[in-house]
Amino acid sequence: MTETTPAAGFRILAREDFSDVTYSLVVHHPLMAKAAQPGQFVIVMSHESGERIPLTIADFDRKKGTVTLVVQAVGKSTKEMQQVCQPGTSLYGIVGPMGVPSPLAGKKKVVCVGGGLGVAPIYPQARGFKENGAYVIGVLGFRTKNLVFWADKFRACCDELILCTDDGSVGMKGFVSDGIKVAIEGHKDIDEVVAIGPPIMMKACADTTRPHAIKTIVSLNPIMVDGTGMCGGCRVKIGNEVKFACVDGPDFDGHKVDFNDLMMRLRRYKEEEKAALDRWSENCRIMQQKPTVVPGNGTGESSLGLPDPFEEAMGG
Ligand SMILES: Cc1cc2nc3c(=O)[nH]c(=O)nc-3n(C[C@H](O)[C@H](O)[C@H](O)COP(=O)(O)OP(=O)(O)OC[C@H]3O[C@@H](n4cnc5c(N)ncnc54)[C@H](O)[C@@H]3O)c2cc1C
Ligand code: FES
Structure with a gap:
């Protein structure tokens, strides 16, 4: 590193x-x-x-x-x-x-699931599985048609693509967990499902695959501070074990993850986060001008010509 x-x-x-x-x-x-x-x-x-x-x-x-x-x-x-x-x-x-790179070799058939923003991080994995010779089924979920992105990139590396929208404006109407059900009905020989998205979505994916005993990997997003395994901020519960997502993950066995604990920890600093955002928004409003953006100038100073309006709130 x-x-x-x-x-x-x-x-x-x-x-x-x-x-x-x-x-x-x-x-x-x-x-x-x-x-x-x-x-x-x-x-x-x-x-x-x-x-x-x-x-x-x-x-x-x-x-x-x-x-x-x-x-x-x-x-x-x-x-x-x-x-x-x-x-x-x-x-x-x-x-x-x-983080630990996702193991991609040795799989014959995989389902790569991305929900909302999770569509982006699942892309390198879908492409990597394909490069390693797997049959790749992509399942992408968005709230509505206007929010769809990277569908073409996935078409290029997936053997099948199941696009889901909550409102049915494009693809099948339903959540990614419904898309996984369609994939499972069509394929009895799936080696692995990999799902990335909000914790509640990954939980639903794990619940969908559990009765079929299909190995399911999820990518966890706890609050991280140092990213070196030292601060303990990203502690997650995996079965009976405590792991640190920054060094042991972020990929873990979705059937063992304690999602309730993860979601509770993610909400822990809500008040501080809101206060930081409010201070920043207020300072932007007072300045009543768009920040001046200058290209990196090699001086070692902030490459953004943005006066820091939240000195007292450094670090968020
Ligand atoms: C391994 C990993 C990969 C991630 N990848 C992406 C990504 O590709 N794109 C993306 O938009 N977001 C990603 N996130 C989440 C992203 O880091 C947070 O949205 C961001 O830190 C929020 O900062 P903020 O100041 O804008 O919002 P805040 O108001 O500070 O926080 C909003 C929410 O974001 C989460 N969050 C806050 N601080 C952190 C932190 N230091 N670490 C992790 N989560 C935090 C909390 O749930 C919080 O409630 C990832 C998180 C992890 C752990
Ligand atoms: S971010 Fe500090 S231990 Fe993982």
Whole structure:
């Protein structure tokens, strides 16, 4: 694992907005692209005093030397990034790749399930299974047609694609757990299901496969701080064992995960998170101007020309 913070930061080459709250960033980082494996993640600081936030490596291109991150703006740091991370600006720091790579070899038939934002992190795994010779069934779930992204990328690496929407506006009407049922009805020889999405979705996927005794891997997203196994922040319960998602995961056996404990721990800092977001929003309102975005200038200072309006709330 390498921690790298060159003076100019890591240049954002491209950005795509999938919806009001979801956006992708293609970041120039040849070393990270070379080392990245499906299932791994990075910890990003968007600017010098920014919070460290874990983000899955949603794609990597070793030839171009890029990694792609897909972000959902849910709180202060991800909304701030949504405002200021534009092509030509830079991310201040990226640590990684972190986490245990997903084992991809030796599977004959797999189902790769992504729900909402989880569609992005499941992509490298679907592509990796395909490259290792597996028959890949993709199951992607979105609330509605307008939120669908990367369906073409999945069509290129999946033998079958089951698209689900909550409202039936495209594909089959239903949740990804309904899509898994369709896959199981059509295929009696599935080796493994891999599911990524909100905890409640991954729980539903594990509950769907349990009666069929199909091995089910989920990627857990507890609150992380250091990402090195030292702070204990990302503690998760797997059967009778306690594991740290940053170093032991983030992939775990979905039939053994204590999802209720995970969801309770994710809610633990709700008040502090809301206060940080409120302070940031209020400061943005007072400034009543869009932040000035300047490309990384090699000075070692924040590559975002954004005055930090929340000094007292550093780190979120
Ligand atoms: C291994 C891993 C991979 C992830 N991959 C992605 C990804 O690819 N795209 C994406 O948009 N999000 C991803 N997340 C979640 C992302 O890290 C959080 O949404 C982000 O940290 C929220 O920060 P915030 O300040 O915007 O929101 P806040 O208001 O601070 O938090 C909103 C919610 O995000 C979660 N969260 C907050 N801080 C952290 C933290 N330090 N670590 C983990 N979760 C936190 C909590 O559930 C919290 O209630 C991942 C999390 C983990 C652990
Ligand atoms: S983030 Fe600190 S132990 Fe995992």
